[in-house]
């Protein structure tokens with residue numbers, strides 16, 4: 001058999017298949033063709049030696065901003081995602097009904113990263129850094145959002161709304177109602193952004209349905225999901241128990257080690273870990289999804305759990321577990337090849353607090369549809385000044 005690419009001798013971690021073992025992977029025609037203890041590379045066009053490396057399904061980042069040139073905070077998709085281990089990047093509200101057609105044509109159809117999106121309930125999406133997208137709540141039109149989402153059913157995975165007072169004043173409850181209505185008409189999840197809201201988080205959580213998503217779950221910008229005694233509030237636990245997904249969405253202001261540590265100590269881990277990478281955090285403290293995942297290694301989650309947070313879990317969260325997030329034979333050949341560095345790495349949260357991590361995950365190569373996208377290592381500023389062995 002002639003393969004386009006064989007990935008040899010890697011430690012394959014694929015939580016969707018309960019797989020953590022040394023395996024060879026054969027790729028042809030842009031698909032995974034074999035995952036076996038031994039695959040001959042005699043006739044392979046290309047061989048990627050992965051001895052000592054971790055091989056996972058192409059990572060899925062549930063919260064990014066890649067409507068470059070339109071959304072004020074957006075970065076370009078391929079440099080920020082594909083070259084850093086992420087094969088599926090889900091834009092969280094950069095585009096709304098007024099701008100989704102352009103996002104689809106000029107980004108989704110042009111870049112090599114698989115870009116999907118939560119459509120913002122505000123027609124303008126996240127256009128401007130100073131004028132909030134729902135200061136004028138007329139921008140939240142259920143009919144327009146539903147109509148736009150139905151034009152692009154393969155790429156719109158849900159609806160987004162940001163509930164912070166700075167973004168929508170006191171329009172939070174009406175915006176939430178409209179976002180819930182659009183999402184239920186579409187039969188797709190709602191992603192809400194918390195932190196800096198007028199109302200306590202309980203007010204929003206109680207309205208969420210199974211499958212809905214909270215992003216910025218571990219924000220240090222109150223009100224949050226931890227009470228004054230450092231315990232997770234009942235409303236968050238109730239929501240998680242009925243199937244609401246608590247996502248990280250690190251961002252420039254929305255991940256606190258202090259909050260995440262209290263939650264972990266109280267047995268409340270994330271459902272998914274996403275980066276919320278954008279232009280105000282890509283040079284730190286976020287850098288990329290793998291750096292964000294490294295923070296969960298620091299917090300005591302196992303490597304297998306951490307990989308699940310960025311493969312199987314987000315794929316399930318958007319109803320695509322049969323398509324992405326696993327290395328099943330027949331799946332699209334989306335693969336991340338990762339090095340786990342051991343050493344001392346200063347990890348910084350969105351509030352400037354630091355922790356001394358002993359492990360750092362970094363991209364070595366990424367395969368999307370069978371094609372390789374090796375990272376530009378010089379563009380990984382996190383490693384500057386750190387000395388590490390290979």
Ligand SMILES: [Zn+2]
Pocket residue numbers: 063064065092251276
């Ligand atoms: Zn965001």
